[in-house]
Amino acid sequence: MSRGLWNRETVALMLLAAYLPLALFWLSAGRADALGRLGLCALVVAVWHLVFMLVRAQPPSLSALITALAIAVFAPEDLGVFRLVLGISFGVVMGELVFGGWGRNVVNPATVALSFLGFGFPAFAWPDFDAPVAWAAIPAAVIGVGTGAMSAALLGGAAIVAVIAFGMGLLPEPVLLVAGLGLVLLVADPVTCAATTFGRWLNGAVYAALVLMFASNWDGAAPAQIVVAASLLSSLAAPLIDELVLAIWISQRRRRHGRT
Amino acid sequence: MGFFGRGAGLMPVFPSPSGPAEIMDVTTEEAAVRAPSGSSIAVTPLVREGELVAQGAAVACLRHAPNVCLTAPIAGRVARISLLPGRKLSEIVLFREEGAGRQHHDVSNAGTTTGLRRLMQEAGFWPLLRRRPFGGMPAQDETPAAVFVMATDTRPFAFSPAMALHGREKPLADGLEALTRMTSGPVFLCQPEGPSVVPTDGLSDQIKLVFRGQRHPQGAAGLCIHEHFPAGLDVPVWDINAEDVANLGNLIATGEAEVLRTVHIAGAALREAQTVRTHSGADLRQLTQRIVAPGPHVLMSGSPLDGHPARWLGPRDRQITVMPRSGPQPRPHWLISALTASREARPVIPTAALTQALASALPAAPFVRALAAGDDEAAVSFGLLSLLEEDIALLDYVLSEGGTLPAQLRAMLDRIAKEFAA
Structure with missing residues (x-):
């Protein structure tokens, strides 16, 4: 029996390949500090994957590395090991592993972990990013879309709203840069974004609109905080968007053929 | 090129040597009558072992629908009739003998709906039809809401049906016209982009031409049906290959059920690929004997995607895939197998x-x-x-x-x- 190669781990590998330039830029900007944080995040996520493999026979996934990278990039600074481990454990276990692992989760575990850290420890400063790190989101998006692991529709939907808003001067540049980073790292996860093509356009647009809304109305919020909140809300809205799009699709077919 | 509409789909690549362009006519020395793949049918044999049967003569009929016959693909002697428990057909094997001749069917009533239905059931065309939903051969009195005639095939290694139909436009048009009598709904002719495989002038309004893209699964009948006339629980839709429709046209014109089918033989375990014009139930071993590479191999009836290991060419298959047989796999470590087995x-x-x-x-x-x-x-x-x-x-x-x-x-x-x- 011959087989194709687009199983779960291949997709995870393709996503990792897409994030590689971004990770390298981020590591070269943050040096030893960033490397240590990434190592800690990866260790904690991997331990939880191992625990669920042994207890629940859930195969571990390379997506653990993606989650670790996203958390390490966006986590508030100087949290200390204990708080970071607590936040990651909550996000990875409650956001992903209890649902059955990557592919069955509803929200991105990194988004859950980051929101938990943000709500739980508001005193710690959110990170800011150098422009080169934020620009590295572009090669990530290109590789992701080229390999089919990320959705062009999602990125397109977000890009349209962002370009319009930026053109009208509603979106400050620091927020735009971090929003791009959050788009590829948190929102473009193929599992937790909307699953239908038109739904993905909408999902991207909703994310960009939320970023826009927070940027103009949320006083004193750091760009990373805005991005994490927007990605959490947009991934919660994704199933709703899918339902809507599928209902429209089915009713169109009913009208055209009299049945589905 | 695009990812939407007719550009959507994939082109999976499988290794295979190339072969000569010309089509060889082959009638195999042995042939078998089998049930359509994926279904088991209870039959009543109409011949005995050792009896001589003409090509196109009925060898068995369905037990609960005696009008529907299975016919001999070649003229010859019945070598073996093997039935499974419950009189389910396993296979009826024939040895070729030229003297047995060819059955002539009475086509005087083919102009009427009942007459045509009777002719198709008698001459062995019924198993070539497949109904949706649920698949399998249609019931003997079923009237379809639409019929899809597939003149496109996008599976890997598939021989272009348009080329197989070259020079047979007249029988195809006749067959299409006949099919319009089986249904009050439309008859869709799905074909690849480019010039139509059948002359469009003079075709009845019931026949609708549908052009499909090059990539798989654009040429899969299910996707065509899904897009143009979805099947429903009480809306049966049939599909049939265009070559069989041309054979039907030929049957109506001459009364002789010629069951020609163009079959492409490809796969990694061959020395060269080949295209043959043969019949259903053909012996795969004879067809591949001269072109297979040394070493263990698996003969599959069907494409590399949906084929299954077989000895005989399936009733609806138009492809033979020969794959190398891989040896026994080394046993994985016990921990790995424990983890993967329970996951x-x-x-x-x-x-x-x-x-x-x-x-x-x-x-x-x-x-x-x-x-x-x-x-x-x-x-x-x-x-x-x-x-x-x-x-x-x-x-x-x-x-x-x-x-x-x-x-x-x-x-x-x-x-x-x-x-x-x-």
């Missing part, structure tokens, strides 16, 4: 590959999730009833599932059929 199935990640493997025709990720979750209602609303295993064979291949998706689809279809019958 849950891995979920499917929605990617571009998933969408394209269903030609962007239906919401792929929700459909696969509905299949995996056993959500009949959602799957039906996405168009499950138009699909059969072979339509999602590419999806299963691309996602490296190793046969789980078609099995889930079949289980779901069987469950729905049972509920519908109750």
Whole structure:
């Protein structure tokens, strides 16, 4: 029996390949500090994957590395090991592993972990990013879309709203840069974004609109905080968007053929 | 090129040597009559072992629908009739003997709907039809809401039906006209982009031409049906290959059931590929004997995506795939096998590959999730009833599932059929 190669781990590998330039830029900007944080995040996520493999026979996934990278990039600074481990454990276990692992989760575990850290420890400063790190989101998006692991529709939907808003001067540049980073790292996860093509356009647009809304109305919020909140809300809205799009699709077919 | 409409789909590449362009005519020394793949049918044999049968003569009929006959693909002597428990047909093997001649069918009533139905059932055309929903041969008195004639095939290694039909435009047009008498609905002729395989002037309004793209699964009957005339529980849709329709046209004109089919032989275990014009139930060993490379191999009737190991060419198959047989795999470490044996199935990640493997025709990720979750209602609303295993064979291949998706689809279809019958 011959087989194709687009199983779960291949997709995870393709996503990792897409994030590689971004990770390298981020590591070269943050040096030893960033490397240590990434190592800690990866260790904690991997331990939880191992625990669920042994207890629940859930195969571990390379997506653990993606989650670790996203958390390490966006986590508030100087949290200390204990708080970071607590936040990651909550996000990875409650956001992903209890649902059955990557592919069955509803929200991105990194988004859950980051929101938990943000709500739980508001005193710690959110990170800011150098422009080169934020620009590295572009090669990530290109590789992701080229390999089919990320959705062009999602990125397109977000890009349209962002370009319009930026053109009208509603979106400050620091927020735009971090929003791009959050788009590829948190929102473009193929599992937790909307699953239908038109739904993905909408999902991207909703994310960009939320970023826009927070940027103009949320006083004193750091760009990373805005991005994490927007990605959490947009991934919660994704199933709703899918339902809507599928209902429209089915009713169109009913009208055209009299049945589905 | 594009990812939408007719550009959607994939072109999976399988290794195979190339071969000569000309088509060889081969009648194999042995041939078998078998049930259409995926179905088991109870039959009453109409011949005895050792009896001489003409080509096209009935050798068996269905036990519960005696009008529907299975006919001899070659003229010869009945070598073996093997039935499974419950009089289910296993195979009826024939040895070729030229003297047995060819059966002449009475075509005087072919102009009427009942006469044509009777002729198709007598002359062995009924097993070549396949109905949706649920698949299999249609019931003997079923009237389809639409008929799809497939003159396109996008599976890997498929021989272009347009080339196979070259020079047979007249019988094809006759066959299409005849099929319009079987249904009050439309008859769709699905063909590749480019010049039409049948002259369009003088065709009845009931016949609709549908042009499909080059990539798989654009040429899969299920996807064509899904897009143009979805099947429903009480809306049966039939599909039949265009070459068989041309054979039908020929039968109506001459009374002789010639069952020509152009079959492409390809695969990694061959020295050269070949295209032959042969008959259904042909002996795969004889067809591949001279071109197969040394070493162990598997003969499959069908494409590399949806083929199955077989001795005889399947009733509807037009491809033979010869794959190298891999030796016994080394046993994995006990810890690895314990972990993999007890693990849950891995979920499917929605990617571009998933969408394209269903030609962007239906919401792929929700459909696969509905299949995996056993959500009949959602799957039906996405168009499950138009699909059969072979339509999602590419999806299963691309996602490296190793046969789980078609099995889930079949289980779901069987469950729905049972509920519908109750």
